[in-house]
Amino acid sequence: VAQYYDPPTCFTIRNEIAELATLRVGLNRFCTAHAVAGKTVTQLQVVLDEIVSNIIKYAWPDGGKHELSVRMSASAKSIQMEVVDDGQAFDPLTARAPDHTPPERRRRPGGVGIHITKQLVDDISYFRDHGCNHIVLTKRYDGSGIQSQEN
């Protein structure tokens, strides 16, 4: 079990696509603080956009105002992002690989995005707890920033 050094950084946003900007800026700051390399930051940004936009679009079919949260934490070797929402149960791991149906005609949400996400992270897990979906994304990185903190 990886040890996470700092208290996690938590962001709560409304279920609106524009709110993703808050997460993007927050993730950039978080990665800067942990000396994450540029390419890894970009990959984490893609993952966060895919996962959170999927939740915003599909978790609450009846619409309305809702919130979701993203908790970011770092160990010496990996960055972890846990995305929590209280929408309908949806396990992204069961989403199928993309087919050749144009996205606007697909019934199942998130095909391509989830497929990309799975390739960009080292681990993705899902569980449902107390009426909430939890998606936990883990990505290894070269944590030189963390190591200098230890010394």
Added chain:
Amino acid sequence: VAGSALRIDESRSGKVCVVAVGGRIDSTNAEQLMVRLKNLLASGENAVLVDLSGVIYLTSAAFRALLVAKNEAERNTARFVLCSVLGQVRELFEMGGLLDAFTIHASREEALARLG
């Protein structure tokens, strides 16, 4: 991160409308790209070249925008091609299984030569 905002610049090279896209394309702005491309095709352009050399990264929202534009082009019997899909952007196309979904040229020059 001001440098990562989406930029869309149109120019013309003969009969080809060149759309140079730069910055990041994600779910917050992909709609802008889709609308621009659809409008161009609706206005009667029959050859649209999207140059992705300036793109830092993109998400599946960008693929959706490009696929919608491609379908629109097919309906109008217009040509819709991409060029300069490089580095990390190319990796993302590959991961999404989308390299085969589009006509992609290595450079703008090559694309223009083929379209012209």
